[in-house]
Amino acid sequence: MVQQYQQQSTWQAIIRLLRWNKPTGRLILMVPALWAVFLAARGTPPLPLVAIIIIGSIITSAAGCVVNDLWDRDLDPQVERTRTRPLASRELSVKVGIAVAVMAFICAAGLAFYLNQVSFFLSVLAVPVIIGYPLAKRFFPVPQLVLSMAWGFAVLISWTAITCQGKADVPWQINACVGQDTWLLWGATVLWTLGFDTVYAMADRKDDRKIGIRSSALFFGNYAPEAVGVFFAGTATALAILAQQTQLHVSFWPAWGIAVLIWAWQYYRLRQPEIPSTLYSNIFRQNVGLGFILLAGMISGSLLA
Numbered sequence: 001m002v003q004q005y006q007q008q009s010t011w012q013a014i015i016r017l018l019r020w021n022k023p024t025g026r027l028i029l030m031v032p033a034l035w036a037v038f039l040a041a042r043g044t045p046p047l048p049l050v051a052i053i054i055i056g057s058i059i060t061s062a063a064g065c066v067v068n069d070l071w072d073r074d075l076d077p078q079v080e081r082t083r084t085r086p087l088a089s090r091e092l093s094v095k096v097g098i099a100v101a102v103m104a105f106i107c108a109a110g111l112a113f114y115l116n117q118v119s120f121f122l123s124v125l126a127v128p129v130i131i132g133y134p135l136a137k138r139f140f141p142v143p144q145l146v147l148s149m150a151w152g153f154a155v156l157i158s159w160t161a162i163t164c165q166g167k168a169d170v171p172w173q174i175n176a177c178v179g180q181d182t183w184l185l186w187g188a189t190v191l192w193t194l195g196f197d198t199v200y201a202m203a204d205r206k207d208d209r210k211i212g213i214r215s216s217a218l219f220f221g222n223y224a225p226e227a228v229g230v231f232f233a234g235t236a237t238a239l240a241i242l243a244q245q246t247q248l249h250v251s252f253w254p255a256w257g258i259a260v261l262i263w264a265w266q267y268y269r270l271r272q273p274e275i276p277s278t279l280y281s282n283i284f285r286q287n288v289g290l291g292f293i294l295l296a297g298m299i300s301g302s303l304l305a
Contacts, residue, residue, distance in 0.1 A: 013086040014100055017069060018062035024285050025065070028196070030057040031291030032151055032189040035298060036158035039185065039246065043302030045162060048114075053158055056111040063104035064130045064150070070097050071134035079207040112157075118164040118174055119157050126153035137213050144201065144216040148193035155186045181246055188238035195231035195263075196287040198224060199270065203280040225270035232263035239294070248301030255297025259290045 015021055033053045037045045069076065069087045076088030086092040105127065112123040129150045136143040156178070164177035194216065201208070201217035202224055208215050220227040236259065243252050266283050269275070 010092070010096075013091045014096070017066055017086045017092060017097065017100060018104070019065045020058075020062060024288050026058050026061045028284075028288045028291065029061040029151060029154060030054060031288070031295060032185075032192075033057050033154040033158040034295050035189070035291075036155040036182075036185055037162060038295065038299050038302060039181070039242075040159045040162035041302075042305070043299050049161055052111050052114055053161070056108055057154060059104055059108045059111070060126075060130070063101055063108060064133070066097055066101040066104060067131050068134045070094065070101065072137075073097075075211055075213065078211050079204060081204060081207075115157070115161050116164050118177065119161045122153060122157045122160060122174070126150060126157070129153065137215065139214070141214055141219045142216045143214055144194055144197045145190075147197055148190040151193040152186045152190050155189050156182070159185070181242060184238050184242040184245070188235045188242065191231045191234040191238065192287070192291075195228050195235065196284055198228050198231065199266070199280050199283045202270075203277070225267060228270060229263075229267040232267065236260050236263065243301065246302075247305055248298065249304035250301075251304055252297040252301030255293045259294055262286060262290055 019025055030053075033056075034050070037050060037053055069085055072082070073087040073094065076082035076085050082088060087094070087097050109123070112120050115123070129146060133143060133146045133150060136146040140146065156174070159182050160174065160177055163182075164174075198216040198220070201215040204213075204215070205217050207213075208218060216227070217224050236256070239256060239259075243256065266286065269279060269283075
């Protein structure tokens, strides 16, 4: 009975290590991948590919969380928000963490084999960025930019999974199947990620400053709310230009308008002198919902165009 309880407890800790008990962070990576596949396919991507992208984004995001916790296992105990993570609390060993990360990457690679050569090549290129993000927090002044690049790979991988079929003879011929539309969506994703993850980092500024961890929230200092506002404004602008260039149906614009209004409200709240501690996590969660609202607008805008 004791052995059964310990085994169950270990599996629960692994679930927490993968962050599958907190789906918000997994969904927010899925959003730009789905944006790309539906826009590239004009609203009708193959359903098996959509399933691969959904499962792949969940697994890849989980793998990134494990890698992050491995890098930060000695730092997380010093941060109030992260001190109970399984590796930080020594609930799981480093060996278990490495094994879980390797298995997650193997599963993600298995899914990537179903994609074309270009998309698989981009999936491989994304791995060093995912692994390097936690290290960047130690020396790079804006590590959220590295995370944003990882999110940008979700756009490139999903877009080329549609457009590179039969168009590229070798994996690195990416330009054969991406264009200005792709890069506009990539830019919107990078700016959006910089925005919501800077907000997320604002909650940890005191602890990060104490232990010497870099973040965009510390880099921009008192101007962090203004930086977030610029990032969200850039996201909205890039998406508007993309919608015009791809001639999305007018049904896209209500979704875009909702996103702009909520981003403006979030910027307003961040500039208030008194901010409740829950605001940062609430804004992070709200951006997940906004991502899916925009996705619905993109799908309708593509199908009705």
